[in-house]
Amino acid sequence: MLINQYFVNLPQQIARLAMALCIACGGLNVSAQDDAARQIYKAVGGPTTPRVPVHWNRYYDYAETTEIMQKLTAAFPNLAKLESVGKSYDDREMWVMTITNFEHGDERRKPGFWIDASIHANEIQATEVAMYTAWFLLEMHGENEFVQSLLRDRVFYILPMMSPDSRDHHFYEPNTTSSPRTGLRPVDDDRDGYVDEDTVNDLDGDGHITQMRIRDPNGRWKAHPKYPNLMIQVEEGEQGEFTLLGSEGIDNDNDGRIAEDGPGSYDPNRDWPWNWQPNYVQRGAYRYPFSVLENRMMADFVSARPNIAGAQTYHNTGGMLLRGPGAKTDRYQQADLQVYDVLGQLGAQLLPGYRYMNVAEDLYEVWGGEIDWFHQMLGVFTFTNELFTSYLLFHSQDASAFGGNRDRQAMFEQYLLFGDGLVPWKEVEHPVYGKVEVGGMKKNWGRQPPGFMLQEECHRNMAFTLYHADQMPLVSIQSVETKRLADGVFEVTALIENPKVIPTHSAVDLQQKITRPNLVSIQGEGLAVALARSSSEMLFRNATVYEKDPQEVRLRNLPGRSLTYVRWIVSGSGPFSISVDTVKGGQANYSGTLE
Amino acid sequence: MILIGNGARHSIFGLILIFSTFSLAFGQDAAPTGSNPALAGYADYNEVTRRVQELEKSSWASARSLVQTAGGREVWLLTLGDPREGCVHPFADGPLTVSFKEPPAFLIVGNVHAPHVVGCEIALGIAEDLVAKATAGDEGVVNFLKRFTVYVIPSPTPDATEKNFTRRPWREQTGNLRPTDDDRDFEIGEDPPSELNGDDWITMMRVHDDLGTHRAHDQDPRLLVPVDPKKNERGAFRLFVEAVDSDKDGSFGEDASDGVDFNRNHTFNYKYFGKGSGPHQVSEPETRAVVDFAFDHPNIAVVLTMTPEDNLFKPWRANAQAEREAIKTTLLTADAPFTDFLAERFRNLHGGKDALESPKGEGSFSEWAYFHYGRWSFASRGWWIPKTDPPKAEKLDDDAKTDESKDASADGLPAIGPNAGALANQDPQPGARRGGAGGGRRGGGPPGDASGAATSASDGAAGSAREGQGSQASQTAQELNALNWFAANQIEGFVDWTPIVHPDFPNQTVEVGGFKPFYRLNPPAETIPSLIGPHVAWLLEVGGHLPTIELRDAKVESLGANLFRVTCKVTNTSFLPTMPEMGRVSREGYPLQVILEGNQGSKLEFIEGSQRNSISRLDGLGGNAEQSWIVRVSGEANFSGRLLVYGPTITPVETKVEFK
């Protein structure tokens, strides 16, 4: 087993045991009705007595996350389904939960929302945010109208661990807060014929890859006067105490470089087909799009569900609501950007310290990122939330995006974490450098919120994503009017509404012909349809005329927050029905009689 | 573009298939089958398999399947070489990856463009020739196969190739069996080309129309050329692929659900949402298998692709301006002298003349091999129609023509432009050229109109048969030459225009005719053997130019106190550098590794330098890298060790060092 001795500490063992007990007793919980009767004092915005109690102030490894999903689907059989899209490189199931009210409508015909997380496995809390969302939707279904309507009209697909192998690697192998970003396929990174022969070395055996320093009166570094574990550079002319030697490690393959060939080294989020570029242009690209099998299996699942109309793919860090495009040479169409703006600007308000940004212009260029694939090849409006920001440390803005100002971080670590975020410097023997000291930030501090802040991160990010999901198109027939033109000849006018922000077809979808048009049809025994017209306004001054197959009007798009009038001239009489059938916006039906 | 009626509702939901990236579900192939007369004498899938298995009987060859296609066919890989007597890697028993222990290699891929079946024949023929010669003890070939491995994938997309052999009516088909919506109208294969004149060839159809987009060629009225509005030319025809408009959308034969084209499915210059390019790059099992094989074999130094996108007769051009961009799209200047030289050697050995222009790749294999795989990548068309004089009899009939146009014809130049003006009054085609004011429709035919295309139905409705691109003038010249060559060789490669009754043009004269597919892309089968030799000779020569590494000036100086300075020059004595510059830029090339190690009993402590260094790239013709170490030696007496250079694309070398 890979559970290293050094990493087993008692509090975590206890927490895990408590967790198992909670899950075990979940089935015995009293129902919500009983709770109401007992007048439990409820903290608003969360479930009263969850069937599957989960602590959202801690992190779960692959097995624990799997177990929570299994408990949830067992506890809510009519709302949740668990399946695997396939096995990862290292033989872990790629779980995806389908969450909807299965008793109401066909899952595959409801507008679908995709959530995935931790494609960069070191971005640990992304999984908890996705899991919290699944848990919240299921546990709140019985007591919240908004959640109930969401699960009635929408379907959620949640894949919380995009890189399950690397998630466990982060938990159980020596790492930093930034590793492993890669998957674990063996790659000869340094192209010397040996594969993964020079990985990191955890010199003090504590499971954290920290820093090395060596005592040196002429060194350029010293301990921070207030936070002695923090190293700072000395002033010009000032006496130093240490020389820094970089990350914990040894040159295992004697080529003069330390830890240059560890497992993997590809970036699974540079593996997507749109605007893909090879490694020399886009660091981290593997062989070709979807050469990372986990992505390929996920893409297979998503591509088979054209009902997916919105997506979120969680990462850390920096407090960002990111939209594409990833490359400066790429463009999203104006109509699509307007949709992103509406969603992103609200999101920035729901998430204090988070900014709504474009990847290429505001962050850095990304070729072959997942969100570009979603938008440019599937026509799906997609965000990446970069979870956690140094703003949250003291609820004030910090100049630097990643990790934040080191003094602020050290102060937080000292006064709010009570030293739990750092490994104090201690002496070890290095085979080349001799006596050195290792110490510094633990792998579970830096990019991840501490336990007491985790639940709020989960909830606020979920809230933005549920807003995004709620704004997926949802078609309805607002009214149908019939008018007799002559004996047995009628004019039938249906008013079709999409009240949501997102259109049934994004501009790129229309341009690339990705999703078939919306079908608005009229049917009735012995009814003959002579002509159909559609218009965006009641006077039909800009009408589109349908002479071919007028009984089934093909509307290229039902834009966001729009009304569309469809008018038929029919001969015959009696009962008739009108149906609106869309791929991404659901369906609507109406029945009436012509007389 | 077709919009969907009620009856088609189910097929809408069937469109999931197109977007389903990997779950390939294939309908039964309902197309009528037969045996393509244009490919008589060519090896179909079963014959290729038989020949592969025959080769495997030789100890010089082994065969395995890289993948099974959706159609149940194997993508065969032949490996030629002499593993028992080939170079033995100094670390053969060590932990190096397998492909580092195999000798430097050539990868030869045939038939990437499925109708270009001669590409399979040449690739397979090269393998057969090498094995036969090695078996017969040909010294050059034996030495070649001792130094190099030769991987041959004769038919990388066998499902697509087999369509050309068996699926009637005959047309050039490039794609595999994945159902595709070629015109992106949410219906799959609703409007294929259709056989209208009963000859089983999909050719062209022309609709007489005095406002048409094409006119008959002045020299040979069987050929049609687009009218030039700038010259106030008038058309006589509208030109379409042979088809009925099955889906009544005004386009003809625009969706035959032709599948995914191997040679459009690669990552370089990939055309998103393009016909035949697949749902994304490297989407098909056969593409993945071939590309993964290449990545798994860093010992591949040279890739030779048999394809119409030839770069041996028409070498790629460097562009110093363009290569400053971060994304490289042109041959790098540093590589041009080498590719130019090797291409010239090929032309000399081949002896061909008047080669056709090469079509530009989109997601093509051979461009991927250079730009994304970072290897020397060469591409050979193998064959094209040789320059042929018009038949004598026809020349006599040409009395009416002016001397001027005869001269033009002899040069193979089309008689359009200034020459054509002289023929205005003699043009037999009504409406081909009329004076008067302009106006009317100009090139404004509906989509599916083969406007601007040659008289050919190849490659679906696109009209470009990959016989070559280039100007309209050179295309027309090629067509005239093809007619001459057909006549000289009694090949029925052209269907004369014959009237048919067409349901979509009830009151118009419609004729079917034009070039038959395949005949301009593949030679008569009896020509094939003569095409093998030049390719083999060239491969042997390229082998001689691949890098040879020597350890020169190896020296040990004692510095006292058991300290020694060890120096050497890692030198490449051959013509070619250790990798193309594109290999270095793309980081796909593998550096050389230089190791200094002590023999048993000699412990080395590295004071300066680390035990192993890497050298990213060495130029040819003496390109070298100096290496230097200071080591402290301890252990028993008679200190010694060795210097060693290895890398997947070179034959490893070592030299002894003595510390004294």
Ligand SMILES: [Zn+2]
């Ligand atoms: Zn990330």
